[in-house]
Structure formats: C-alpha cells, structure tokens
Amino acid sequence: MLILMANEKKSNAETVKRLYNFGAHIVDDIKSGESPKFSTTVRSRSNVIFDDKNGFLKLGNSKEERTFVNIAQARKFMQTMAIAAKCDSFVKANLHTSIRGLFYQLKLSLGEDIEENLFNEQSESNPLIEDLEVALDLKREDLNLSADRKGFLAGNVRVIDKFGDEELEIDASKQGRGGWPIPSDVDNDIKFVDIKAKYVLVVEKDAVWQRLNEDGFWKKENAIIITPKGQASRGTRRLIRKLADAGLPIYVFNDCDAWGWYIYWTIKTGSINLAYIGNSIATPEARFLGVTMSDIEKYDFLKKMTIKANDVDVKRAQEMLGYSWINKHKQWVVELKKVIQTKTKLEQDSLQAPKLTFIGDYVREKVKNNDFLP
Amino acid sequence: MLILMANEKKSNAETVKRLYNFGAHIVDDIKSGESPKFSTTVRSRSNVIFDDKNGFLKLGNSKEERTFVNIAQARKFMQTMAIAAKCDSFVKANLHTSIRGLFYQLKLSLGEDIEENLFNEQSESNPLIEDLEVALDLKREDLNLSADRKGFLAGNVRVIDKFGDEELEIDASKQGRGGWPIPSDVDNDIKFVDIKAKYVLVVEKDAVWQRLNEDGFWKKENAIIITPKGQASRGTRRLIRKLADAGLPIYVFNDCDAWGWYIYWTIKTGSINLAYIGNSIATPEARFLGVTMSDIEKYDFLKKMTIKANDVDVKRAQEMLGYSWINKHKQWVVELKKVIQTKTKLEQDSLQAPKLTFIGDYVREKVKNNDFLP
Numbered sequence: 219m220l221i222l223m224a225n226e227k228k229s230n231a232e233t234v235k236r237l238y239n240f241g242a243h244i245v246d247d248i249k250s251g252e253s254p255k256f257s258t259t260v261r262s263r264s265n266v267i268f269d270d271k272n273g274f275l276k277l278g279n280s281k282e283e284r285t286f287v288n289i290a291q292a293r294k295f296m297q298t299m300a301i302a303a304k305c306d307s308f309v310k311a312n313l314h315t316s317i318r319g320l321f322y323q324l325k326l327s328l329g330e331d332i333e334e335n336l337f338n339e340q341s342e343s344n345p346l347i348e349d350l351e352v353a354l355d356l357k358r359e360d361l362n363l364s365a366d367r368k369g370f371l372a373g374n375v376r377v378i379d380k381f382g383d384e385e386l387e388i389d390a391s392k393q394g395r396g397g398w399p400i401p402s403d404v405d406n407d408i409k410f411v412d413i414k415a416k417y418v419l420v421v422e423k424d425a426v427w428q429r430l431n432e433d434g435f436w437k438k439e440n441a442i443i444i445t446p447k448g449q450a451s452r453g454t455r456r457l458i459r460k461l462a463d464a465g466l467p468i469y470v471f472n473d474c475d476a477w478g479w480y481i482y483w484t485i486k487t488g489s490i491n492l493a494y495i496g497n498s499i500a501t502p503e504a505r506f507l508g509v510t511m512s513d514i515e516k517y518d519f520l521k522k523m524t525i526k527a528n529d530v531d532v533k534r535a536q537e538m539l540g541y542s543w544i545n546k547h548k549q550w551v552v553e554l555k556k557v558i559q560t561k562t563k564l565e566q567d568s569l570q571a572p573k574l575t576f577i578g579d580y581v582r583e584k585v586k587n588n589d590f591l592p
Numbered sequence: 593m594l595i596l597m598a599n600e601k602k603s604n605a606e607t608v609k610r611l612y613n614f615g616a617h618i619v620d621d622i623k624s625g626e627s628p629k630f631s632t633t634v635r636s637r638s639n640v641i642f643d644d645k646n647g648f649l650k651l652g653n654s655k656e657e658r659t660f661v662n663i664a665q666a667r668k669f670m671q672t673m674a675i676a677a678k679c680d681s682f683v684k685a686n687l688h689t690s691i692r693g694l695f696y697q698l699k700l701s702l703g704e705d706i707e708e709n710l711f712n713e714q715s716e717s718n719p720l721i722e723d724l725e726v727a728l729d730l731k732r733e734d735l736n737l738s739a740d741r742k743g744f745l746a747g748n749v750r751v752i753d754k755f756g757d758e759e760l761e762i763d764a765s766k767q768g769r770g771g772w773p774i775p776s777d778v779d780n781d782i783k784f785v786d787i788k789a790k791y792v793l794v795v796e797k798d799a800v801w802q803r804l805n806e807d808g809f810w811k812k813e814n815a816i817i818i819t820p821k822g823q824a825s826r827g828t829r830r831l832i833r834k835l836a837d838a839g840l841p842i843y844v845f846n847d848c849d850a851w852g853w854y855i856y857w858t859i860k861t862g863s864i865n866l867a868y869i870g871n872s873i874a875t876p877e878a879r880f881l882g883v884t885m886s887d888i889e890k891y892d893f894l895k896k897m898t899i900k901a902n903d904v905d906v907k908r909a910q911e912m913l914g915y916s917w918i919n920k921h922k923q924w925v926v927e928l929k930k931v932i933q934t935k936t937k938l939e940q941d942s943l944q945a946p947k948l949t950f951i952g953d954y955v956r957e958k959v960k961n962n963d964f965l966p
Contacts, residue, residue: 308948314806316799319944326896326945364802370773379768382808386768394753394760399744399770402802425690428738428776432688434756522700570693571700574682 230309233361236354237306244299253287254295258353259494266493268543273502275488277352284349298346300324305350308362316364317347352494359403359452369454370397370424372431373442374414380407390442397431400444404457410464415442418461419507419581422448422472422481426566426577435578439585442466449481452492455499458485468504469590471581474511474557474564475527476534482506487543505590507581509564511556512549517580523568527561547592604683607735610728611680618673627661628669632727633868640867642917647876649862651726658723672720674698679724682736690738691721726868733777733826743828744771744798746805747816748788754781764816771805774818778831784838789816792835793881793955796822796846796855800940800951809952813959816840823855826866829873832859842878843964845955848885848931848938849901850908856880861917879964881955883938885930886923891954897942901935921966 240256247254259265260280267278286295304323308315315323321343351358358365377388377398390398401408419441421427427445430436436443442461446454462468470485472478488500514520535554538544545551557563569577584590614630621628633639634654641652660669678697682689689697695717725732732739751762751772764772775782793815795801801819804810810817816835820828836842844859846852862874888894909928912918919925931937943951958964 311948313948315803315944315948316941318799318939318941319803319948322897322939322942322945323948325942326893364799367798367802377768379770381768382806384768386766388766388768388770392760392762394751394755394758394762395775396753396762396773399773401769424741425692425738428741429689429693432756519700523696565692565696567690567692568696568699570689571696574685574687574689574693574697 230312233309233354233356234306236356237302237309240302240354241299253285255283255285256353257281257283258349261348261352261494263490266490268487269496270543273487273543274496274500275490275493276496277494294342294346297324297328297343298349300328301343301346302350305361305363312362314362314364317344317358320347320363348494357405357495357498359406364402365452367400367402367453368448368451369400369444369446369457370427371400371442371444371457372397373436374412374440375410375442376412378409378411380409391437395428395431397427397445400451400454400457402451402453404453404460410460413442413461413464413466414440415466416440417467417469417585418442418444418458420450420458420468420470420485420504421445421566422470422478423566426471429570429574429577430581433575433578435581438578439582446481446485448477450485452495452499455485455488455492455501458504459499459501462501462503468501469507469581469585470504471507471566472509473566474509474553476531478509478566479534479538483538483544505592507584507590509566509569510553510591511560511562511564512553513564519572520564520568523571524560524562524564527557527563531563532558532561549591553591604686607683607728607730608680610730611676611683614676614728615673627659629657629659630727631655631657632723635722635726635868637864640864642861643870644917647861647917648870648874649864649867650870651867668716668720671698671702671717672723674702675717675720676724679735679737686736688736688738691718691732694721694737722868731779731869731872733780738776739826741774741776741827742822742825743774743818743820743831744801745774745816745818745831746771747810748786748814749784749816750786752783752785754783765811769802769805771801771819774825774828774831776825776827778827778834784834787816787835787838787840788814789840790814791841791843791959792816792818792832794824794832794842794844794859794878795819795940796844796852797940800845803944803948803951804955807949807952809955812952813956820855820859822851824859826869826873829859829862829875832878833873833875836875836877842875843881843955843959844878845881845940846883847940848883848927850905852883852940853908853912857912857918879966881958881964883940883943884927884965885934885936885938886927887938893946894938894942897945898934898936898938901931901937905937906932906935923965927965 244254259277260282265278265280266275269276284291284295286292304320347358371390372393373390375390377390379386379388388398421443424445424447427443430443458468470482472482485501486504488496492499535557539554569580618628633651634656639652639654640649643650658665658669660666678694721732745764746767747764749764751764753760753762762772795817798819798821801817804817832842844856846856859875860878862870866873909931913928943954
C-alpha cells in the first residue's frame with residue numbers, strides 16, 4: 219500500500235487572509251459607529267455534545283458575541299486583538315513560538331503602550347487564543363503557536379520536514395532506538411509519504427514501546443508503532459487521525475486502569491477541553507486492543523499479575539458505565555464491572571512477566587483474532 | 593575539531609563476568625558454611641559527601657554488609673539474588689526492559705516458586721537494583737535496565753546506533769524540527785562521531801530549544817543544542833558528561849528560579865540520589881549562562897519581564913546561600929540575594945518579548961563575552 223498524504227497546510231497566505239478579514243470586520247464596525255464585535259462558539263461544558271452519528275465530542279450551536287463596548291468584555295476584547303496582531307506577525311515572519319512566548323510578547327508590548335500591564339497571568343491569554351481558533355476556524359498550530367510536543371513513532375513511513383531553508387527526509391524505519399519524535403504540528407510543513415503499513419499500534423507507555431521497537435515488532439508485522447507517552451498531545455492525536463484517514467486501522471494498547479481507559483477514549487472520541495477541534499483530532503475508528511481483565515481467562519499467568527485498583531480506578535470505571543457511548547457496548551460493561559467487583563487492575567508492562575518478548579506475541583494474537591473492544 | 597568518542601560499553605561479556613563472580617562468591621560462602629553475604633556502599637544522606645577537589649557529590653567510604661542469615665535482611669537478600677539472575681538473563685539475551693518490566697518478571701517467578709508473593713511493590717525492588725549497581729560497579733544501563741528517557745539534541749554530530757541487527761547512522765544535523773531523542777543509555781551500543789562543534793548549549797525548556805532550532809542557531813554558531821526538557825534524565829546527564837570529556841565547553845541556559853537553578857546544579861554537581869554514580873554523570877565544568885537577575889541591568893526590557901517569585905523560589909535561594917560550594921562564588925551570592933530581596937524571578941521564555949529571535953542574540957552575546965556564572 220502506498221499512500222501519499224497531502225500536506226494539509228492552511229497556507230500562510232490563507233491564515234493571513236483570515237486574520238486580515240477578522241481585523242477588517244472590526245474596523246468596519248468602528249467606522250459605522252458600532253461597538254467592534256465578533257462571534258465565537260460557546261466552549262463551556264453546556265455546549266459540548268457527543269455526536270452520536272460520528273462518534274466524537276464536539277461543540278453545539280450556541281454562539282456568543284465578544285464586544286468591545288461592555289465593561290465585562292472590553293479588556294479581553296482588546297487582548298484578543300493584540301493576540302491576533304502578534305500571530306499575524308509570527309505567520310508573516312514564518313517563525314513559531316509557544317503560548318508562553320506569546321504571553322511575554324504581549325506582556326511587553328501592551329505594558330509599554332498603555333501603562334497598565336494587561337497580561338500578568340498566562341491563564342488570561344489561553345482562553346482568548348481558543349476564541350481566535352474558533353472564530354477563525356483555524357488551529358493554533360496554523361497561527362504558528364506550538365503546543366507541547368510528546369510521543370514517538372517508528373515504522374515504514376517517511377516524513378518530509380520542510381524546516382527552515384531545507385526540505386529534510388526522515389525515514390521513520392531508520393531512527394533506531396529513539397524513533398521519530400512527533401512534533402507539535404503535523405499538518406503545516408510536514409508530509410507523510412510511502413506509508414507502508416497494515417495497521418497502527420498506539421502503545422501507552424514509552425517503556426513498552428521501546429520493548430516492541432527493540433524486538434523489531436513493527437518490522438515483522440509491518441505496523442507503525444506510536445507511543446503518546448501517557449496522555450496523547452494535540453500533535454499525536456492529530457497524527458493518529460491522519461493515519462486513520464489514510465486507511466490504516468488504529469489499535470490502542472493501554473493499561474487496564476483509569477488512566478489507560480482515559481487515554482483511549484480521548485484518542486477515540488476527543489475530549490471536552492478540545493471539543494472545539496474534535497473533528498480534526500478524534501479517531502472514532504480506534505479499537506482497544508488491551509490489556510483487559512478478560513485476558514486473564516486466556517492467559518493464566520495474568521492471574522498473578524493483577525494489582526490493587528485504587529479508588530480513582532473504581533470511580534472512573536463507575537463513571538464510564540454511565541456514559542451512553544460506552545455502556546452501549548456490552549464488552550465494555552463486562553470489562554468495567556470486573557474491575558469494580560474484583561477491585562484489581564492490570565498493567566501492560568506485566569505482559570513481560572513470562573518472557574520479555576511476550577508483549578509482541580500478545581499483540582500479534584489479538585490482531586490476528588480481531589480481538590478488540592469497540 | 594573532529595573527535596571520535598570511544599564506545600564505553602562495559603561489554604556484555606564483562607557484565608556477565610561480574611554477575612558470575614558475584615554469584616560464585618555467594619556460593620563459596622554457602623559451601624564454607626557461612627551466611628551468604630556481599631558488601632555495598634551506604635547510599636543514605638549521611639554517606640553523601642561533596643568532593644571539593646573534583647566538584648561533585650559522591651559517596652563516602654561507609655560500607656555495609658548484606659547477609660542472608662539475618663531476619664531483617666533475609667527477604668531482601670533473596671530478592672537481590674533474584675534480580676541479579678534476571679539481569680543476567682537479560683544481558684545474555686541482549687534484550688532490555690524497564691525496572692517495571694523487571695518487577696513483573698520477579699513478581700511472577702518468585703510468586704510461583706515459593707507461594708508468598710515476594711514483590712508486591714516496585715518500591716521494594718528499586719533500592720535492591722541500586723545495591724547491585726554499587727556492589728558490581730556497574731550502571732543499571734549495563735544490566736540492560738532502561739531508565740526513563742527524556743531530552744533532545746541537534747547539532748553537527750553523528751550518532752552510530754547499533755540496534756538489533758542493524759548499525760544505523762543518525763545525523764543530528766538532519767533531524768529537522770524534532771531533533772535526536774536522547775536515549776536512556778548513551779554508552780552501550782551508541783557511538784558519537786564527527787563532533788564538529790565549539791560548545792554545547794543546554795536549554796531547560798523544549799519550547800525555547802525549538803525556537804533556537806527553528807532559527808538555525810546551532811548551525812550559525814556551530815554549537816550542539818540539548819534540551820533536557822526540565823530536569824535532566826540519567827541519559828542526558830551522562831551525555832553532557834561525555835561531551836565535556838570530548839573537550840566541549842558546557843553552557844546551561846535555564847530559568848532564573850528554584851527549578852532552573854536545581855536543574856543546573858544537578859547537571860554540574862550531580863544529586864544526592866545519584867551520588868553513587870556521581871563520577872559518571874556530574875559535569876563540574878558546566879557554566880550557568882542565564883537567565884540572571886543581573887541581566888536586567890544590561891537589557892532594559894527585562895525589568896518588565898519579572899514575575900513574582902513564590903515561596904519555593906525564595907526558600908530555595910536561601911538554601912543555596914547555605915551551601916559552601918555555591919556561596920564561595922560571589923556572583924551566585926549577588927544573584928540569589930536579588931531574588932530574595934525583590935521577590936521576583938525571570939523565565940528564559942521572556943527573552944522572546946522584543947522579538948522572537950532575540951533568544952539567540954542573547955546567547956551569542958553571553959558566549960562572546962564569556963559572561964557566565966560559575
């Protein structure tokens with residue numbers, strides 16, 4: 219299978235155009251003697267809905283207006299304009315920074331112009347960036363704001379990284395023990411070519427990923443192995459979505475505990491916090507490969523591998539049983555009830571107990587038998 | 593400058609030999625009717641000393657004996673033997689695992705043989721691994737136990753990664769936005785060749801490292817840039833030590849706060865927890881490039897960049913003033929007193945305030961003027 223994934227860059231020109239139109243609209247308001255304003259979608263919990271048909275969390279239709287001539291909003295409105303102007307300059311200069319870098323630029327420039335130090339806390343600027351993302355229908359990555367990067371990939375795929383004045387080709391099958399570090403932004407200036415793999419295996423823990431990498435698992439199986447290294451970053455979730463778009467099945471291999479389930483459902487359905495970009499980072503096609511409590515019936519040694527579930531695990535299992543998009547799956551109900559009843563859990567690391575290479579055998583068996591939870 | 597760094601692998605054969613001798617010694621004790629025993633160096637705080645001449649934390653000479661025929665020690669002694677046997681099997685099979693993987697192997701094998709489940713908590717096995725490291729004068733990496741990996745590198749250096757049945761060459765100047773991920777173990781099966789750089793810049797935060805990488809800073813300056821991504825892992829500290837051994841100056845660029853100073857001193861003098869391998873992971877030659885409170889006198893805009901120091905920062909500054917190896921440096925005393933008096937601090941990210949590329953200008957200026965704290 220050879221798939222060429224298009225570079226889904228919203229070109230800098232397109233981003234600058236949206237920022238320009240955003241500003242032009244504000245200027246129009248001022249010229250016609252109205253309060254400058256723009257519209258955004260409500261991002262609070264009350265407007266986060268589960269899209270049953272498509273299987274992910276997204277924002278509903280509630281809109282709210284941000285307007286300048288309003289005591290409660292004037293300050294924030296002005297800050298949002300400053301953020302838009304800064305991002306415009308970043309995109310035009312083709313330079314990136316973190317939201318912390320943006321915060322300090324604002325702290326300096328606003329502080330100088332108008333005495334009062336408008337951005338004392340970064341917590342003030344973060345929701346305004348989200349306002350802009352929603353209002354412009356862009357991701358912050360398109361605005362040249364990097365999010366935290368995390369996660370690694372190995373497998374038969376090449377990455378074309380247009381970086382500075384070079385166009386580098388990185389072969390993810392030749393990165394040795396380290397793998398390819400997944401960047402903050404996998405859309406702009408990054409292309410994935412020659413994806414030769416049958417499926418994608420997402421492995422919660424880096425240590426377990428390293429074990430599989432050392433065994434050459436991805437080579438033997440012709441798979442792509444990804445570790446989010448715990449909770450998946452925006453970049454890693456977006457990459458998983460893109461690989462699913464390329465037609466690859468996505469199997470997620472996590473601990474059987476509160477944290478492992480949470481990581482899985484975040485990859486699959488997205489999260490409340492990022493519901494505003496649910497469409498581009500959720501992967502409803504993902505399947506849960508394991509570890510499951512039901513595995514104990516198949517692998518006798520796992521009986522000895524259980525460890526005590528703590529209150530968080532049990533509480534989380536109870537909560538999950540209450541979600542309609544989870545409790546409609548019988549297998550998940552069985553699974554979660556086992557944790558609640560036995561008050562025990564399993565870690566993926568325990569699959570190394572009989573022999574270090576058993577992890578790979580376990581995954582192979584599951585994939586062969588299509589033995590997944592939905 | 594072209595330096596070839598030797599592969600400092602304690603060959604598998606050497607590791608297996610030490611493990612064998614360790615076991616043979618125990619068998620001898622048994623045969624001669626004595627309690628099996630071995631000697632290790634005390635690792636508690638009372639035996640951690642600062643080596644003034646060499647400038648790092650190391651263990652003193654206090655020894656203690658582990659012996660089997662002793663109610664308090666029998667269980668631990670037996671566990672240590674089991675760990676040694678497992679590591680022996682890992683090294684012979686040329687496979688690696690995490691200490692969590694080791695924990696589960698022990699949980700299964702000891703549990704089966706003798707009913708009682710000897711390893712219920714990983715916290716039981718960790719100190720015993722350290723006992724072995726000290727008794728055998730090996731690092732856990734030599735025993736094929738991976739520690740957590742963290743940190744990235746970019747610059748003119750090539751890495752030869754003997755991995756599985758391949759010998760891969762990774763050019764750290766061609767890794768694009770991601771850089772080369774620093775592995776858990778930078779001694780065994782890893783070689784660094786063609787180190788063409790004038791100095792090493794260690795940058796606390798990944799976001800700031802990414803900024804410098806995007807600017808091609810390391811290319812223009814012919815430097816190697818490393819980010820530990822916060823506190824430096826064992827592997828990253830060991831790599832910095834090795835690059836210093838190769839004759840490169842090491843400059844550390846951190847926040848001016850409790851956490852930033854801690855990261856610096858850990859790289860420079862080692863830490864109490866890892867005093868038992870201080871010799872191989874401390875880099876007393878390291879210098880602190882910034883950010884400093886004194887920078888404010890030089891860069892006017894920094895006055896507006898200070899943020900409130902919290903109690904932890906102030907308390908840490910006070911503690912540091914009490915350490916003889918810190919308060920002997922006038923510059924550090926001045927620096928720390930400024931934090932205590934003004935109750936403010938500075939972050940390295942704030943250097944982006946005037947323009948995104950100012951971070952590089954700042955570092956260049958400091959290096960040019962040899963403007964470092966000791």
